[in-house]
Amino acid sequence: MAREFGVKSVVLGTLRVTAGIYERLRSIGIDLSLRLPSGKLGREQVPIRARDLKDKIASLAREMGFKVYESACAANIEAAGLGCYACKWGPCGDLSRLPSVDAGDVNEFIKYLGYSGRVEQLRDNRIVIRLDRGDARRIEAMLRELLRREVVIRGVMRHHCADSICGDIN
Structure with a gap:
């Protein structure tokens, strides 16, 4: 029916x-107990285990x-x-349309954010950053x-935890 309506x-x-x-x-008869992740459910949404269903x-x-x-x-x-190479599901789309990347621009961006670090490796699909000071999760996500x-962020991640240095990111 989906195909008849033009779904591709x-x-x-x-x-x-x-x-x-x-x-x-x-309460309406849908039992998901066998598909729940381990741990207690709360207010935060968590995905059910569904890899087998998605594969089918x-x-x-x-x-x-x-x-x-x-x-x-x-x-x-x-x-x-x-185009995108950012996650395990990729590459996706038209890879000729990836934004151009210049190591100098990335280094300048890191400095602009007030962090200390540099590009160690730059490939078409992967960037490795050595971060000496700054929030690794923020830089990686941005x-x-x-x-x-x-x-990939390597180096020390500093943020607001008790000892201010929470460990290496490798």
Whole structure:
């Protein structure tokens, strides 16, 4: 029926539940207990275990001629005519449309944020940063989003924890 309405692709997702969502589903006869992650459910949404279901749906969808996207961002990248290497699901889209990267510009950006570090390695799909001072998670997230490439941070991550130096990122 989807094909009859012009659907050409499928985006795979995973149901995310809180304790409240789980209880409401259970109250109407949907038992997800075997698919819940270990640990106690609370107010934060957590994905159910669904890899087996997603693999089966992906296989059936491909057999029916649909293009399958493992994530919504992959579908968005392709729809926007962009390219991306930033996550394990990639590469996605038109890789000739990746933003250009210059090590000097990245180094300047790190300095602009008030951090100390430099590019150690720059490839088409991967950037390795040596961070001497700064928030590694912030730099990694910002550069991955801006440059749409895998970003690896090495060095010491400093942030607001009790001893101010929380360990190496390798």
